Amino acid sequence: MKKDDSKVTMLEDFEMRGLWHLPESDLENGIYGTLTFTPSKISLKLMGNFIDFSDQQNSVDDKVIYGFSENGKYVYLDNCFITKQTDNIPGIGMSEYQVNSLFISSQPISLIGDLNITKFIFSFDSYEIWDKSSPIQILMNTKEKSESVNYSQESLKSIRSSYLIENDTMEFSKRAIISRRHINGFTKLELSLKKYFEIKILSDTPFSFENLNDILLKINNFYSIFFGRRLNNKSLKIFTDSQEISAFFVQRIANSKKTILDYNIIHKSIETIFSKFEKEYDSLQVILNTRANQSFKDGFDSDIFIDTSKNLEVFARQYLNISPELPTKYVEIKNELLGILDQKLDQNIINQSEYQFFENKINFVGERALRWKIENCIKLLPEELLIKLFGSEKRKKTIKNFCRSIADTRNYLTHGDSVSKYGLAITNASDLYYVTLKLQCILDILILKKLDLDESIIVKNISRYDGPYQFLFYHN
Known part of the structure; x- marks a missing residue:
């Protein structure tokens, strides 16, 4: 299992070692332990216990745990609950927690619910395969059996697009970045293109992590129309005025399926489609959530x-x-019957439960x-x-x-x-x-x-x- 670094994603396993403490405590009193991340489970194993083992209130259910890792990163664990605790006498006590979400930053992280987010960046694992636009050109020389790679910043800009969403309160952008690395000195050059999305908050109204999750689901639902399934979240970075935070959370991994729409056929109209999607989202949300969740089944x-x-x-x-097609005098007859029913209730001829039964029958207009x-x-x-x-x-x-x-x-x-x-x-x-x-x-x-x-x-x-x-x- 690899150690945490700036390149790990939500689809990879990694671990972090460090000191861990509760919000009411401090780092000096922290307990050494190891945090393990997998896409389906986040767990924290501590070489000790936060509170005396004999104290029956020793739990941090639905609370926060802070950490400071060996590589100097601040960690925030959200929605934690204890799964195991031992007190070895003599010896070292142990405790284990399951965690719903974790956040990593180079600066101390305040309460996640109190963050005022100004921008966030995210990506999906299937998107790069589907979105075939690329500024990288590979030129082959069959006679010399050689190849060369061409790209420029101008060609990179050609696959960047942005437009306003959510009643013009956000700027939604598709972006890409090219990374290079040399293998064996300069003898071989490796290029990779990574595509991601960026949302800037244009409104002065505070934007919380809960709001972020709602928008992330909405964007995922939009692209799930093209893929026919929920997409797996690959990465998420959160920005405030002064801080960058990497977010990781537990997710069920969707099964791979063939895509419904070919990117090359519809890419020019995606902005128009998304505009229509925004207007129809409330009507489609139930369908999309159910439909996309089917992709988690084996x-x-x-x-x-x-x-x-x-x-x-x-x-x-x-x-x-x-x-349904109703009789022309439906409302008139319905009101007459309800009036008779009220009289029967007032005269104690029927009780309240009987009244409710017949009222429902009269009001039922036929499905x-x-x-x-x-x-x-x-x-x-x-x-x-x-x-x-x-x-x-x-x-x-x-x-x-x-x-x-x-x-x-x-x-x-x-x-x-x-x-x-x-x-x-x-x-x-x-x-x-x-x-x-x-x-x-x-x-x-x-x-x-x-x-x-x-x-x-x-x-x-x-x-x-x-x-x-x-x-x-x-x-x-």
Whole structure:
């Protein structure tokens, strides 16, 4: 396991040795110990205990631990809780903590919740592979079997872009930096290009770490549309007026999947797409969070089907007119019935629980069936993709049976009834996977349409041979 240095990321294991103490104590009374970071767990092992072992209040649950590392860095551990404690007599006591987040700086760190952040920089592990823009040119000379590398600061600027977000209170930038190192003197030069994002806070309103997490999730959700999954956070640096802090936190690592959109096709319109995304974010947030969280699963199970069908239902609620057709005198009749119900309650003919039951029945205006919602979502698909997904002959009947099957399957999986009650329920795991993939494909198409992507771009990317839905379009 490597030791902490300025180049470690949230996707690597590393450790730090140093002195550790509670906020009410000081470094002179610190305890020697080792902090271990992995993407899925942060732990601190101390050669001693903060408080007397016999004191039953010895815990720092949901509190802060400060540290000072062997390489001279100040460390702040947030949301810590004790997992193990021993008091060896004679001998040295031991204690272990699990930690949710850690922060590292060359200066002492005050309470994270009190920081006034002016800028933060972050990156995602998959982004550099997807974003193929590069100012580096490799020139090959096949006759001499040699190669040379060209790049300039001007060409580097060409892949830097920035625009205002969050009602013009922040500047959101995509940036890149080229690093060089010589191997064996000057005989071999190695160049690498690292892409990252930067957000500057333009408003005078205090911007906290909690605000930062909200924006980071939002940006991650935006790019998850292109990748079809939650992205792994690679690095995060926080800046105040006087300090730079590196942040590390526990995260579940998302499984690698094929990207949905080709960068070379849409990169010129990303700013426009993001502007539309900002306006639609409140409506899409539930869908994106559920959809992206599916990428943390190691395999397919029925919960993924349930989540995906739910997401299509959410989409219908947000963007389709799902109000049921009501009788012309519905309001008049409803008020009359509620009046009668009030009289029965006043006359003690019914009790409060009975009143509540019948009031709910009267106020219930009828929910559109799941199959209706999915069927109307499917109607929004481009014609070319409708043909690919449902064929051209007897398509109306095919779609109707498909939607009934989705409703029967969801009800069978969530209600616990006998499968015989649901004639079109899917019980075969392979068939359920295929149908879930089709639902996910439909949802992706609808999201991209809401972000105003050109229909030809959607069709080309969704149905391409190396895309995530090749099984739907090229499986025999």
